[in-house]
Amino acid sequence: MAGSSVIVMGVCACGKSTIGEQLAKKLGRKFIDGDDLHPRANIQKMSSGQPLNDEDRKPWLERIRDASYSLESKNEHGIIVCSALKKVYRDQIREGNENVTFLFLDGDKQLILDRMSKRQGHFMKENMVNSQFETLERPDAEPQTIVVSIDTTIENIIEEAAQKLIAQNEAVL
Template structure:
């Protein structure tokens, strides 16, 4: 058995935590919500409505990369939620890891806004979506990244993600 990390990525409000946890359950994998790995200063900054800069993200991405490494070296399967908006962020997560795949949860701005308005108790403010959409470097044609539409039920989204992951176990 080979360790494997699946990074569920996308902008705020696309359903990363919900979908990621459901994928982990279906695959009998460890689940890590990347939001829990943010340094305190990042959480405070986002809660105040201030977008993170690359310098803010660096220690967080290092924690994500290290979690993926730990999962891989223990021959486990893990699902980690992380926005991974830029290619260089995804590359940083891949660094030193041999078996990392990404599920990009993709949807329209209006659908994501509707979902953000429906959730409770999250530190990410609705106003941050524009900043995240501007930062997003779409992973079209990027190896090891699978795009899944979020225009459907949670079960349908999870089914699509699991199907592509099971079909690409050793990509």
């Protein structure tokens, strides 16, 4: 089997980093937090409470796509965290990559707002939740996409995601 990547995606505060890191450990994969791949200008913009626009996201999505390509080309398997809210963003990540699966962490706005109120030390501000939901294009019908509800425990989310990846022949325990 060639290298592959799973892009853990969803709106802010859905648990992408936590789920991605723990899922990578469970499946024995590399973990890459896409937030670490943002250019400086994006981090500064988000830190000041401004949402990113499509032009801001282009270089970031290129870095995500390249990380996925690197995994494939080196016959490695990884979990990459990236919000990937629009189909065009996901298509950009898919471009030139054959073994990319998107794992959509699905939760409603009230659940996300509840989680945001408990977060500390993250550059995403609560007032950006509306922007995230307005931008989100649900990937329900896209190929190589798995949807997991986040309205449960972290352990249950990781277990369901792992089982769905295994069912899609994307991972083995």
